[in-house]
Amino acid sequence: MNSIDLTTKQCTPCQGGIPPMTIEVANQYLALAPGWELRDDATKIKRTFKLKNFMDALALAQRVGHLCEQEGHHPDITIGWGYCSVVFQTHKINGLHENDFIMATKVNMLAGNGA
Numbered sequence: 813m814n815s816i817d818l819t820t821k822q823c824t825p826c827q828g829g830i831p832p833m834t835i836e837v838a839n840q841y842l843a844l845a846p847g848w849e850l851r852d853d854a855t856k857i858k859r860t861f862k863l864k865n866f867m868d869a870l871a872l873a874q875r876v877g878h879l880c881e882q883e884g885h886h887p888d889i890t891i892g893w894g895y896c897s898v899v900f901q902t903h904k905i906n907g908l909h910e911n912d913f914i915m916a917t918k919v920n921m922l923a924g925n926g927a
């Protein structure tokens with residue numbers, strides 16, 4: 813599991829009709845996505861990036877948004893002074909899918925090591 817580089821994978825369309833990832837599997841995927849945490853009974857993942865000010869948070873949100881639009885898998889993003897929080901869920905299954913973790917690792921790569 814740890815040897816898989818999710819950043820080399822693409823999001824695949826999720827049509828629903830499959831069960832969401834179990835918490836056990838989600839925890840294994842989390843090991844590949846440093847900084848991300850499970851939320852809402854393991855139906856979502858979240859990471860909050862700290863930035864220097866409001867405009868840097870806004871800029872990160874824009875960059876994350878463009879990346880996610882390219883992949884067709886979209887986050888909920890919240891920004892404020894000095895932070896940008898990113899949440900992923902696969903809506904069709906009201907829970908987590910590998911796509912969410914692919915995006916988490918791609919966002920990590922884009923954002924650098926900001927915690």
Ligand SMILES: C[C@H](O)[C@H](O)[C@H]1CNC2=NC(N)=NC(=O)C2=N1
Pocket residue numbers: 825826884885886887900901902903904
């Ligand atoms: C049709 C379209 O591909 C889907 O509605 C996509 C769009 N972006 C999405 N983004 C996220 N985060 N979860 C989804 O289930 C999702 N579904």
